[in-house]
Amino acid sequence: WDKIYxxxxxxxxxxxxxxxxxxxxxxxxxxxxxxxxxVDKEFPILTTKQLFIRQAILxxxxxxxxxxxxxRWLQERNVFIWxxxxxxxxxxxxxxxxxxxxxxxxPSYAHTIGTAYGFIVKKYHLIDxxxxxxxxxxxxxxxxxxxxxxxxxxxxxxxxCVWSSEWDVTDGxxxxxxxxxxxxVPLGLPFNVTQYAVLLKMIAQVTGLKAGKIDWSIKDAHxxxxxxxxxxxxxxxxxxxxxxxxxxFWLNPEIKDFYEFDHSKExxxxxLIDYKHMGKIKFPLAQ
Ligand code: THF
Numbered sequence: 580w581d582k583i584y585x586x587x588x589x590x591x592x593x594x595x596x597x598x599x600x601x602x603x604x605x606x607x608x609x610x611x612x613x614x615x616x617x618v619d620k621e622f623p624i625l626t627t628k629q630l631f632i633r634q635a636i637l638x639x640x641x642x643x644x645x646x647x648x649x650x651r652w653l654q655e656r657n658v659f660i661w662x663x664x665x666x667x668x669x670x671x672x673x674x675x676x677x678x679x680x681x682x683x684x685x686p687s688y689a690h691t692i693g694t695a696y697g698f699i700v701k702k703y704h705l706i707d708x709x710x711x712x713x714x715x716x717x718x719x720x721x722x723x724x725x726x727x728x729x730x731x732x733x734x735x736x737x738x739x740c741v742w743s744s745e746w747d748v749t750d751g752x753x754x755x756x757x758x759x760x761x762x763x764v765p766l767g768l769p770f771n772v773t774q775y776a777v778l779l780k781m782i783a784q785v786t787g788l789k790a791g792k793i794d795w796s797i798k799d800a801h802x803x804x805x806x807x808x809x810x811x812x813x814x815x816x817x818x819x820x821x822x823x824x825x826x827x828f829w830l831n832p833e834i835k836d837f838y839e840f841d842h843s844k845e846x847x848x849x850x851l852i853d854y855k856h857m858g859k860i861k862f863p864l865a866q
Contacts, residue, residue, distance in 0.1 A: 580616060584627075588810050588814060589814060592802070594609055596608060609800050613794065618791065622826065623773060627857055628769070629858055631770075632773060639774035639775070644838060663866040667690075702728075738760075742760055757794070758796045763801065765802055766806075803863065805865075823857070
């Protein structure tokens with residue numbers, strides 16, 4: 580996964596175009612990208628920087644298990660990655676730098692990110708439908724999870740970035756195709772890929788399948804200009820030491836119900852065995 584990841588970063592640096600966007604910090608972007616990972620062969624987690632897997636798993640459980648849009652759920656578990664998008668008591672989403680109101684919502688949305696991610700999963704019972712279909716009809720070809728629902732886009736702080744997944748069963752393996760409409764490659768992508776690998780393993784386990792392949796497609800793959808230095812550091816690390824093995828991922832085999840995986844701060848049912856990595860790289864986060 581480090582090889583695929585670092586090659587994508589290199590392509591963006593080599594071929595990307597610098598553009599403006601809503602955050603005020605320019606990005607270097609390429610129009611699209613695609614890769615495939617085999618979770619049965621290797622657990623995808625970066626070694627060229629430390630990936631904070633506890634946070635990545637909790638964000639995934641917030642969306643798909645708790646089916647919540649309430650940022651306090653994450654904060655209670657010491658995960659602060661959504662703080663910049665939390666609607667305040669007055670229904671305002673505030674620009675951290677200027678203090679200006681970026682968007683106003685109904686105050687009933689206080690402390691949430693509005694109608695995105697977990698809100699959509701819950702609204703349309705997307706996880707229950709997925710699990711039922713996997714248990715009852717292995718050959719179903721209509722297993723599409725879409726977090727992009729037109730009537731809920733205006734009342735979301737951010738419309739979901741990773742917004743679709745399609746699930747198939749081939750020869751006892753559960754495989755997914757995930758699509759991301761907009762991708763912060765340094766910060767978002769490493770979290771997203773690892774958390775979807777964990778989701779794939781969890782859903783496979785509770786439906787009696789093996790975790791297979793992930794296809795990942797991206798529209799607008801970008802690096803913010805203030806992240807370029809950090810990415811160059813990561814590419815140097817990769818060239819100096821490309822072959823650190825990925826760790827094993829342990830998932831508690833006793834759990835047979837998706838809603839029973841531990842969602843406390845500790846994430847007790849998930850463990851990385853012997854995670855070797857080259858240390859943290861600090862990347863700025865554009866609001
Ligand atoms: N906005 C932007 N600009 N980039 C994103 O990746 C992004 N997200 C979510 C919503 N809006 C976004 C937030 N996801 C981190 C990771 C994922 C995030 C936000 C922040 C982050 O800071 N990760 C650090 C570790 C955190 C720590 O130091 O404790 C890291 O080094 O990986 C797309 O999902």
